[in-house]
Amino acid sequence: xxxxxxxxxxxxxxxxxxxxxxxxxxxxxxxxxxxxxxxxxxxxxxxxxxxxxxxxxxxxxxxxxxxxxxxxxxxxxxxxxxxxxxxxxxxxxxxxxxxxxxxxxxxxxxxxxxxxxxxxxxxxxxxxxxxxxxxxxxxxxxxxxxxxxxxxxxxxxxxxxxxxxxxxxxxxxxxxxxxxxxxxxxxxxxxxxxxxxxxxxxxxxxxxxxxxxxxxxxxxxxxxxxxxxxxxxxxxxxxxxxxxxxxxxxxxxxxxxxxxxxxxxxxxxxxxxxxxxxxxxxxxxxxxxxxxxxxxxxxxxxxxxxxxxxxxxxxxxxxxxxxxxxxxxxxxxxxxxxxxxxxx
Amino acid sequence: xxxxxxxxxxxxxxxxxxxxxxxxxxxxxxxxxxxxxxxxxxxxxxxxxxxxxxxxxxxxxxxxxxxxxxxxxxxxxxxxxxxxxxxxxxxxxxxxxxxxxxxxxxxxxxxxxxxxxxxxxxxxxxxxxxxxxxxxxxxxxxxxxxxxxxxxxxxxxxxxxxxxxxxxxxxxxxxxxxxxxxxxxxxxxxxxxxxxxxxxxxxxxxxxxxxxxxxxxxxxxxxxxxxxxxxxxxxxxxxxxxxxxxxxxxxxxxxxxxxxxxxxxxxxxxxxxxxxxxxxxxxxxxxxxxxxxxxxxxxxxxxxxxxxxxxxxxxxxxxxxxxx
Numbered sequence: 001x002x003x004x005x006x007x008x009x010x011x012x013x014x015x016x017x018x019x020x021x022x023x024x025x026x027x028x029x030x031x032x033x034x035x036x037x038x039x040x041x042x043x044x045x046x047x048x049x050x051x052x053x054x055x056x057x058x059x060x061x062x063x064x065x066x067x068x069x070x071x072x073x074x075x076x077x078x079x080x081x082x083x084x085x086x087x088x089x090x091x092x093x094x095x096x097x098x099x100x101x102x103x104x105x106x107x108x109x110x111x112x113x114x115x116x117x118x119x120x121x122x123x124x125x126x127x128x129x130x131x132x133x134x135x136x137x138x139x140x141x142x143x144x145x146x147x148x149x150x151x152x153x154x155x156x157x158x159x160x161x162x163x164x165x166x167x168x169x170x171x172x173x174x175x176x177x178x179x180x181x182x183x184x185x186x187x188x189x190x191x192x193x194x195x196x197x198x199x200x201x202x203x204x205x206x207x208x209x210x211x212x213x214x215x216x217x218x219x220x221x222x223x224x225x226x227x228x229x230x231x232x233x234x235x236x237x238x239x240x241x242x243x244x245x246x247x248x249x250x251x252x253x254x255x256x257x258x259x260x261x262x263x264x265x266x267x268x269x270x271x272x273x274x275x276x277x278x279x280x281x282x283x284x285x286x287x288x289x290x291x292x293x294x295x296x297x298x299x300x301x302x303x304x305x306x307x308x309x310x311x312x313x314x315x316x317x318x319x320x321x322x323x324x325x326x327x328x329x330x331x332x333x334x335x336x337x338x339x340x341x342x343x344x
Numbered sequence: 345x346x347x348x349x350x351x352x353x354x355x356x357x358x359x360x361x362x363x364x365x366x367x368x369x370x371x372x373x374x375x376x377x378x379x380x381x382x383x384x385x386x387x388x389x390x391x392x393x394x395x396x397x398x399x400x401x402x403x404x405x406x407x408x409x410x411x412x413x414x415x416x417x418x419x420x421x422x423x424x425x426x427x428x429x430x431x432x433x434x435x436x437x438x439x440x441x442x443x444x445x446x447x448x449x450x451x452x453x454x455x456x457x458x459x460x461x462x463x464x465x466x467x468x469x470x471x472x473x474x475x476x477x478x479x480x481x482x483x484x485x486x487x488x489x490x491x492x493x494x495x496x497x498x499x500x501x502x503x504x505x506x507x508x509x510x511x512x513x514x515x516x517x518x519x520x521x522x523x524x525x526x527x528x529x530x531x532x533x534x535x536x537x538x539x540x541x542x543x544x545x546x547x548x549x550x551x552x553x554x555x556x557x558x559x560x561x562x563x564x565x566x567x568x569x570x571x572x573x574x575x576x577x578x579x580x581x582x583x584x585x586x587x588x589x590x591x592x593x594x595x596x597x598x599x600x601x602x603x604x605x606x607x608x609x610x611x612x613x614x615x616x617x618x619x620x621x622x623x624x625x626x627x628x629x630x631x632x633x634x635x636x637x638x639x640x641x642x643x644x645x646x647x648x649x650x651x652x653x654x655x656x657x658x659x660x661x662x663x664x665x666x667x668x
Contacts, residue, residue, distance in 0.1 A: 077566050099570065106568035119559035122388050123581055129560075133567040164385045182563065 017091065018052035019190060019222050020076065025049045025085035027071050031295060043294045045071040047246035048085070050322070053190070058216060058223040060237030060254070062230055062269065064291055068246040069226045070114075073192045076224065077111045078102060089190070107137060110183035112212075114195040116175035120167040126178050127153075127163025133186040152181045155218075157211060173204035177211065184219065192224045197232060209235055231273050234258060242266050245294055245302045248322060252331035262325050262333040264307050301336060309337060395661040402657015408650030416466035424448075425457035427464040427617040440633045450635045453626060454615070458636070461617035462643045468618045469647060472529065473599035476536045477591045480598075484541035485587055488548025493556060493575055503549065506542035514539045518601060522610040529618075532611040536601045540594060547590055551583035558582075585662045593655035596648040603644055619644050 026048050031041040046068040053059050061069050074080040076087060078094065087095045094105050110133075113119035120129055130152060131145045140148065150160035156177040167175055176196060183191055193212060197205040213236055216223050227233045233240055233254075240257045242250040242265065250263040261267045268285040287306045292298055298305050304315040314336055322332040323340030333339040396402055415422060425447075441451040449458040487506065491499040509517070518535040525531035555561065556579055564574050603620030605611040612618030614625060619640045626636035 074562075079562050079566055103568060106566065109566075111563070111566050113559045113563065115559065119563050121560040121578055121582065125385065125387075132564060132569070136564075136568045136573070166385055166387055168388060168391070169386060179563075182567075186567070 017055075019055045019090060020051075020053035020224075021086075021088040022049055022051040022072075022076070023086045023088070025051075025072070025075060025087065026083045027068070027075055027080060028083040041295050044246050044297065045294060046075065046082075047297075049243075049246075049248055051241060051248060051251070053222055053224055054239075056220060056222055057238040058213075058225055058236050060233035060240040061224060061226045061243060062228060062233050062240060063243035065228060066291060066294065067243045068294075069228075069243050070194055072243070073111065073194045073224060073226050077109050077192050078105065079111070103137070107133075107186045108188050109190045109192070110186065110188040112176075112179050112183045112191060112193040112196045115199040116172060116179045117167070117199070119179050120175060120182075122167055124166075125163065126165050126167060126170075129167075130163070130178065130182045130185055133182065137186065139186075148185065149181075152185050155184070155215070156181045171204075172200050173208055176200060176208050180208075180211065180215070184215065187219070188221070190222045190224065192226070194226045195228065196225075198227065198229065205232070206235075212236060230269055242269065245292065245297055247302060247334060249303065249335070250333040251322060252325075252328070252333075256328060256331050260328065260331075262328075262331065262338050263303075263335050264309055264338075265303050266333075301334070311337065392662045396657055399657055399660060401653050402660065405650050405653025405655070405657055408646060409654050412466055412470060412647055412650060415463055416470045419463050419467050423457075423460035423463040425460040427456065427461045428615045430455050440629070440636065442633070442635050449639045450633075452622070452636055453629070456615075458622075458639055461622060462619070462639060464617040465619045465622065465640070465643060466647075468529065468612060468616065469599050469603065469644070472533060472602050473595040473647075473651075476533050476540070476598040476602065477594045479533065479537040480541040480594070481544050481587060481591050483537070484544025485548040485584075487541070488545035488550075489552050489575070489580065489583070491545070492549035492552030493571075493579065499549075502545070506545050509539065510542045512539075515601065515604060518605060519608060519610060522605050527610045527613060529612055529616075532602050532605045535605065535610075536598050539601070540598065543594075544587060544590065547586055548583060551586055552579055555579050555582050589655060589659040589662060592651060592658055596651035596655070599647055599651070600644065 025046055026044065027046040029043045029045055030039045031043060032038065033040040049068075049072060051059075061072065063069050071080060075082045078087075078097070082095060085095070086093055089105060089109065092105075094102070097105060120126070127146070127149045130149045134140055134145045134148065139145070146163070149163050153160055153162055158174065158177055158181070162170075167178065170178065176199075180196075196212065197208050200208060209232065212223070212225075215221065223236070225233060225236050237254050239251070239253045241248045242257075242263065244265050250257065250261070250266045257266065258270065261270050264285070265287075268287045271285045285308065287308075289306050292302070292305065298316070300314075300316040300318055301307070301310070301320050304310040307315065310316070318336055320334045320336045320340070322334050323343075325331040325333050325339045326343050336342055439451055439455050440453055441447055443450045447457050447459065449462065452458050452461065487502050491502040518539045521535035521538060522531050525534060556574075561574055561578050564578055569577070602611060603618070603623070606618045606620035607624040609621075609624060612621045614621060622640040623637060626633070626640075630637045
């Protein structure tokens with residue numbers, strides 16, 4: 001395989017500036033109600049997230065449903081307009097770029113959707129769907145496009161002849177391969193994969209994950225991999241960001257996260273991964289209560305009402321930012337008790 | 345072969361069995377590679393047609409509509425007599441013969457062959473019904489698509505106008521419009537089209553509203569497609585199916601309304617052989633000469649039934665919930 005892309009690989013000069021930088025990125029959805037559809041509240045789906053995606057890495061983004069990870073991904077590919085904050089792509093500010101300025105960005109950044117049965121137009125032949133990006137950007141003539149679509153189909157493990165088929169003629173896994181082909185046809189540098197396997201049968205999840213991983217190496221892609229399943233993320237990611245209620249609460253490389261999870265929420269998530277060996281009993285960290293409504297987030301640390309170690313008078317008052325975890329490199333957590341100056 | 349292919353289990357079972365190195369082409373374990381099962385790609389349109397032809401009632405509707413279309417097309421050849429020219433001398437005008445071997449459906453009050461008039465009537469009612477629906481769909485769909493896609497104030501204004509039209513009893517409004525414009529077939533078309541277009545606008549708006557949120561539209565946007573391109577290539581084609589179904593059912597309603605307007609003297613004028621006008625001319629004689637009323641009525645009924653059956657069949661075949 002050509003280039004080393006894992007976190008343990010050499011850090012070249014080029015990789016020192018991140019490909020993507022999110023600064024204080026926020027998305028607020030108004031909540032309307034009543035006869036007059038007046039705004040009665042707001043949901044801070046993503047609330048001031050700072051995050052970097054390094055060149056060539058696969059960054060995993062995990063969290064419960066409703067924590068804002070999909071909103072974050074959709075803002076990053078500019079399908080949703082951020083309420084505030086900035087998105088830097090390759091050091092360019094693309095936060096509010098208009099359709100014209102987005103032309104290059106659209107070729108550089110692509111998205112793979114969760115459910116391939118809704119992300120493919122049932123009326124469009126698969127080849128037509130894959131070549132749409134080429135047609136939009138006026139790349140190649142008809143014959144060249146057909147050639148590139150054929151190459152891409154083979155690259156994702158399908159056959160050239162499949163270009164004439166319709167989405168309903170494929171299995172779920174095959175359809176997701178088509179979705180991947182469509183995202184890659186413009187040779188993007190960053191791909192946001194929004195839960196790309198959670199709609200698939202367990203038996204084909206691993207195959208699609210392997211495909212993504214292989215393609216990432218082969219095409220030198222940077223990947224933002226969104227999932228709610230830590231086991232899936234472990235397989236693909238170099239670094240992992242854990243989200244809770246619109247915030248990133250822990251960020252570090254994969255091995256550190258799985259060996260030494262620091263934020264109590266991460267610990268709870270990890271202990272929820274089923275283990276194949278029933279005799280291997282671990283201590284389970286069980287959370288009490290439901291995830292609070294993002295319309296009315298708790299005071300202080302957003303996790304404190306469910307946190308097993310929360311301290312009264314501190315955690316319910318002070319809102320922790322991401323802080324360095326002592327004695328670890330490149331490991332940040334948003335916990336007053338375990339990271340930053342007060343950590344024990 | 346198609347049934348086997350449609351079977352979900354077959355389709356997904358072990359579909360990607362190789363894939364440890366998935367970048368390689370899929371090996372023999374890949375399962376039912378589509379080309380093994382079908383020699384031609386099958387569009388959802390073709391799947392829908394297949395479902396349509398499996399149901400007898402829909403096919404019966406199609407047969408009735410086809411037959412009526414042929415009758416309308418070949419009216420000059422099929423009709424045994426002239427539909428307008430009176431048959432006999434003036435003193436025999438009031439004969440009103442019941443059906444006989446010479447005049448299969450009898451003679452009307454003006455001693456004209458009823459069968460010929462009913463056959464020629466198909467030339468008025470069918471094209472009229474179809475054009476009413478086409479005009480209503482074109483305008484209604486455009487309004488609905490704009491309202492649904494752009495939303496906000498545009499949506500509110502357009503849909504409130506549609507609500508105003510819907511607020512009147514349909515036939516009453518049609519009568520008013522036809523009366524103001526004058527009794528002519530063209531004005532019947534305008535009147536009925538105006539009265540029915542809100543229903544197409546509403547259906548179009550709701551399909552556009554739901555389809556624009558589906559991920560394949562977002563995928564186009566992420567690839568850089570303009571609003572117009574997304575509307576044209578993704579949203580509109582996928583919104584049309586319910587409209588086609590509704591339109592087919594709407595032809596039946598439009599034919600009925602047009603006949604009603606003619607019955608009230610606001611549409612086709614004597615001596616035009618329009619079914620509704622024929623009823624209007626003869627309905628006082630229903631007790632003494634029932635054949636003068638029964639046969640034009642039957643013609644309307646069979647036509648409406650045909651389009652209704654066809655529309656129901658299309659709806660069952662193209663129900664979005666079956667669009668897998």
